[in-house]
Amino acid sequence: xxxxxxxxxxxxxxxxxxxxxxxxxxxxxxxxxxxxxxxxxxxxxxxxxxxxxxxxxxxxxxxxxxxxxxxxxxxxxxxxxxxxx
Numbered sequence: 001x002x003x004x005x006x007x008x009x010x011x012x013x014x015x016x017x018x019x020x021x022x023x024x025x026x027x028x029x030x031x032x033x034x035x036x037x038x039x040x041x042x043x044x045x046x047x048x049x050x051x052x053x054x055x056x057x058x059x060x061x062x063x064x065x066x067x068x069x070x071x072x073x074x075x076x077x078x079x080x081x082x083x084x085x
Contacts, residue, residue: 001066002074006081013056018084023047025080031067033077044077 010018026033026044033044037059042049044063055061063081065073 001064002070003062003064004074004078005060005062006078006085007060008055008057008085010085011057013059014050014053014061014085016051019047019050021084022050022080025077028076029065029067029069029073031065031070031073033073034064036062036064 008014014022023045035042035044035050035053035055037053037055040053042053044050053061063077065077067073
């Protein structure tokens with residue numbers, strides 16, 4: 001299992017467009033990717049679940065990756081967050 005924390009820098013937070021991009025990115029991997037904020041969790045492949053977390057700019061999300069390709073998924077998801085969120 002791999003984990004990383006990320007502070008959201010997008011001024012609007014995780015809204016529809018970046019959430020959609022996140023879902024597309026997460027679906028590339030066999031591993032299960034879960035975002036957690038304030039005790040609530042959402043699978044990264046479920047758009048409405050991500051939106052329901054209500055992540056705003058400056059808030060921290062914990063990303064947990066577990067599965068066969070977790071090493072690559074963790075590296076690439078970390079890069080995705082830095083570039084897009």
